[in-house]
Amino acid sequence: MESIGLTIRELRKQKGLTQAALASLVGMSRSTISSIENNTIAEIGIRKVEAILNVFGYTLTAIAQRRRPTLDQLKEAHFHGQ
Helix, strand or coil: CCHHHHHHHHHHHHHHCCCCHHHHHHCEEECHHHHHHCCCCCCHHHHHHHHHHHHHHCCCCCCCCCCCCCCCHHHHHCCCCC
16 A cells, blocks of 8 residues: 555645645545555555545556466466476
């Protein structure tokens, strides 16, 4: 989730908003926004992220994670030139 904080910071700065201004728009404290941006918040609720992203015209989307291949899969693909 570290990247979400960086994304929120970039979007906020692009809009020319302070942390306090963004906090006011979404009904959160400035310290909460700061904690999210700096990845120091213990738990971040999906509704908080969604509310912040909505201010910028973005939505939260889930995508499948890429999984690393297993050793057997690498061997089958002759990854090491065997």
